[in-house]
Amino acid sequence: MRTLAKWSIQDYHLMIDSGVLNNRFVELIEGEIVEMSPEGPLHRFINDKIAEYLRDLLRGQAKVFESHPITLSNSEPEPDIAVVRLPNTNYLTRHPYPEDIYWLVEISNTTLEEDIGKKRKIYAQASINEYWIIDLNTTSVIVFREASGDDYQSKFTVTEGTITPLAFPNLLVEVTNLIS
Template sequence: MKTLAKWSVNDYHCMIQAGILRDRHVELLAGEIFEMSPETPIHYSTAKRGAKYLENLLTGQADIRFNGPITLSNSEPEPDIAIVRLPESNYSDRHPAPDDIFFIIEVAHTSLKKDLELKTSIYADANIPEYWILNLSTKEIIVFRYPQNGHYTSVETIAEGTITPLAFPEVQVSVKQLLG
């Protein structure tokens, strides 16, 4: 019987510093190193447009990170968009950690299964308060909220209207604007 070796975040950082993962588009998820799928044009443009839109909505309230890593206990995923605490200078020598994160957005086109299963579990386990998946196939946003014991206790699918992020009750995010 084969046993899979799990990597720690520290192991992963050492591999990066040693150049072992140079020229590899990878992320650490639940102790395993995964090759990231190439981004389709619609995936990239939706994520970039969404980050710009949220940056305008949340100016002075949050830092909007686009395609950047976050550091969790046994994972270092690279969500499409991470909405994190200010000031941005907090992240000069480290990536945002769970206590820094207001919510995360993943854009799903070819990655829906991984985003719905593996990443939902990882983000809930890290107690990320809110996680949105922009499902490009159905033009819907799946909103996960209130993590408890490694699972989100609220899941809602929204196809139109607005979403109010938990951390910003005065902000209305347009579903249409986010989905493009």
């Protein structure tokens, strides 16, 4: 039986630095280099809209990154949105680590199975305490909270009203600004 060779974060960074992965749209997931799905216009539009909205809400409190890597123990995914600690200069020489991350957002229409399955698991294993999936098919937000092991202790779905992120208990995020 053959075994798939796994890549470390260091190996992956060496490949990036050497140019081997130039012009490849990939991310490292559990030691495997995985091609990412192409981004359609609707996904890009929603991603941009949500990021701008969160930047307005969080100005001076957090940095909102769009589709940039985060570094976990054996993965370097590129979530659609990562809300991370300031100052932004923390990320001059590295990507955000789990302890830098307030919450992550994935926007899903064709990737829902992957976002609910593998991505949820790796984010929970990294102790990222809050993870939202914007489900474009059902126009809803699936919220996962309280990472424990390889899953989350809390899950709920909303289609209206507000969500208060765990890291910002005085912040009200309008659901309609996320799904419409």
